[in-house]
Amino acid sequence: MLRSTVAAPEVAISDEILVGGRWRRGTGELLEPIDPATGDRIAAVHAASPEDVHIAVRHGQDAVDDPTWRGLAPHQRASYLYRIAALIERDTEQLALLQTRNTGKTLAETRALVASAAGTFRFFAAAAETREARVTPARGDYLSMSTHEPIGVVGAITPWNSPIASDAQKVAPALAAGNAVLLKPAEWTPLVALALGRIVMEAGIPPGLFSVLPGPGATVGDALVRHPGIGKVSFTGGTATGRTIGRNAAEKIMPVSLELGGKSPNVVFADASLEHAIAGLLFGIFSSSGQSCVAGSRIFVAEVIYDQLLRRLVAATRALRVGPGTDPRTQVGPLVHPDHRDRVAAMVDGARLEGARVHCGGAAPTDPELGTGAYYLPTVLDGLDNSAATCQEEIFGPVAVVLPFHDETDLIQQANDTSYGLACGIWTSDYRKAWRIGKAIQAGTVWVNTYKQFSISTPFSGVKESGLGTEKGRDGILAYTHQKSIYIGL
Numbered sequence: 001m002l003r004s005t006v007a008a009p010e011v012a013i014s015d016e017i018l019v020g021g022r023w024r025r026g027t028g029e030l031l032e033p034i035d036p037a038t039g040d041r042i043a044a045v046h047a048a049s050p051e052d053v054h055i056a057v058r059h060g061q062d063a064v065d066d067p068t069w070r071g072l073a074p075h076q077r078a079s080y081l082y083r084i085a086a087l088i089e090r091d092t093e094q095l096a097l098l099q100t101r102n103t104g105k106t107l108a109e110t111r112a113l114v115a116s117a118a119g120t121f122r123f124f125a126a127a128a129e130t131r132e133a134r135v136t137p138a139r140g141d142y143l144s145m146s147t148h149e150p151i152g153v154v155g156a157i158t159p160w161n162s163p164i165a166s167d168a169q170k171v172a173p174a175l176a177a178g179n180a181v182l183l184k185p186a187e188w189t190p191l192v193a194l195a196l197g198r199i200v201m202e203a204g205i206p207p208g209l210f211s212v213l214p215g216p217g218a219t220v221g222d223a224l225v226r227h228p229g230i231g232k233v234s235f236t237g238g239t240a241t242g243r244t245i246g247r248n249a250a251e252k253i254m255p256v257s258l259e260l261g262g263k264s265p266n267v268v269f270a271d272a273s274l275e276h277a278i279a280g281l282l283f284g285i286f287s288s289s290g291q292s293c294v295a296g297s298r299i300f301v302a303e304v305i306y307d308q309l310l311r312r313l314v315a316a317t318r319a320l321r322v323g324p325g326t327d328p329r330t331q332v333g334p335l336v337h338p339d340h341r342d343r344v345a346a347m348v349d350g351a352r353l354e355g356a357r358v359h360c361g362g363a364a365p366t367d368p369e370l371g372t373g374a375y376y377l378p379t380v381l382d383g384l385d386n387s388a389a390t391c392q393e394e395i396f397g398p399v400a401v402v403l404p405f406h407d408e409t410d411l412i413q414q415a416n417d418t419s420y421g422l423a424c425g426i427w428t429s430d431y432r433k434a435w436r437i438g439k440a441i442q443a444g445t446v447w448v449n450t451y452k453q454f455s456i457s458t459p460f461s462g463v464k465e466s467g468l469g470t471e472k473g474r475d476g477i478l479a480y481t482h483q484k485s486i487y488i489g490l
């Protein structure tokens with residue numbers, strides 16, 4: 001028996017996919033997404049095949065070239081996005097529950113992700129209607145102007161960790177810019193993307209402009225990237241996959257955005273409020289059960305407070321409540337899938353072999369109430385050098401490794417000694433120091449006395465092997481356009 005869960009509305013799940021404006025069974029393999037809190041199958045989806053990708057591209061091209069879409073003024077295109085935002089909000093509870101069932105995330109978190117998705121559609125609607133063309137009266141005998149044209153048909157490939165938010169971050173700016181979008185969600189979590197497909201169609205978007213093509217990355221994702229009719233791919237996922245996609249895109253000289261992995265440092269100085277810092281460390285690594293690209297997975301602590309902070313962090317970690325995402329008391333839900341839980345467990349076993357001390361966690365819970373769910377206890381390790389594999393490789397689970405630092409120079413050297421550069425947290429009461437360290441650490445996002453805060457109006461990107469290109473922000477829409485310059489003789 002599972003712990004009591006909240007009453008929540010029933011969720012309609014379809015076994016069909018959206019191919020070029022039509023709902024039908026895909027011609028690919030059968031996907032059987034599960035509820036990771038129980039291990040139960042919750043749906044059977046007939047996934048797309050490379051042939052379905054081809055059909056969707058063809059319909060996407062027709063839809064993008066159709067004057068009923070191409071001829072729309074930006075504010076008219078924006079009206080579809082405003083409608084999509086309103087429909088997402090209308091369906092908040094169903095979408096949040098669907099995502100909790102399919103990913104294990106807590107309902108509080110999936111409700112926030114749904115709200116963020118609605119906000120993203122609204123933000124890019126406004127960005128589309130308020131964008132201005134640039135006109136340069138360079139000399140007296142001509143005018144030159146620079147316009148941004150839609151690319152055509154774009155591919156959006158997303159991971160399983162925050163489905164509706166990462167889907168919206170690609171689909172909204174791509175549609176706002178006038179493109180057709182083919183969305184390929186991750187194999188384990190196709191359901192929310194399919195629900196988004198229903199909403200986009202209900203908003204009245206012309207058929208063919210949006211397809212949802214779940215299926216394996218190696219076949220469906222690969223077919224999408226290589227298809228000659230796809231003019232850009234925006235990808236969020238692991239660095240190894242990003243490298244393959246980047247290589248395939250280079251063959252076509254196709255622009256690609258890559259939002260990849262991380263091993264982010266979360267740093268505590270001796271002058272920080274330790275109470276706030278510990279809350280930020282817990283949230284940084286254990287929210288979403290650590291399955292977050294920006295997880296603060298390397299915790300650097302000033303030597304002088306190391307023992308005290310480690311003791312308090314371990315005590316606070318032990319107190320976290322592990323359970324199903326539908327239970328409002330849960331702080332740490334299951335991992336997305338038993339296979340992923342086993343991968344995380346194997347990495348912690350590897351840390352033990354490297355000589356790590358495991359202060360808490362380091363195993364699946366034994367609580368019989370958690371039954372056959374894909375749970376793993378929040379884990380705190382130390383005793384490793386930053387060069388150890390455990391400190392260098394992304395674990396993507398509820399596992400923090402704690403490391404001491406001697407002074408600012410030592411900290412910056414260790415924090416930057418990684419192939420990743422996605423995010424960083426700094427806890428201190430000295431804002432000059434925060435600025436200095438924030439400038440020195442190689443990361444796309446730096447949080448000072450806060451962690452994992454996001455605003456759609458603030459650009460997001462990674463450096464080094466954490467990514468290529470920028471999402472969000474008013475200019476995020478430009479990533480889905482070609483710039484064109486037109487000169488007019490006077």
Ligand code: NAD
Nearest residue numbers: 158159160185186217221222237238241259260261262293
């Ligand atoms: P993944 O790379 O295994 O898969 C991501 C997506 O790519 C899936 O839809 C998958 O089917 C597809 N894919 C796999 N192989 C492909 C191929 N050869 N061609 C085309 N598509 C292919 O990643 P995951 O395990 O689903 O997600 C976890 C990873 O995502 C972590 O590394 C995490 O850090 C990263 N992530 C990054 C961000 C960011 O914004 N930087 C956000 C969330 C997650």
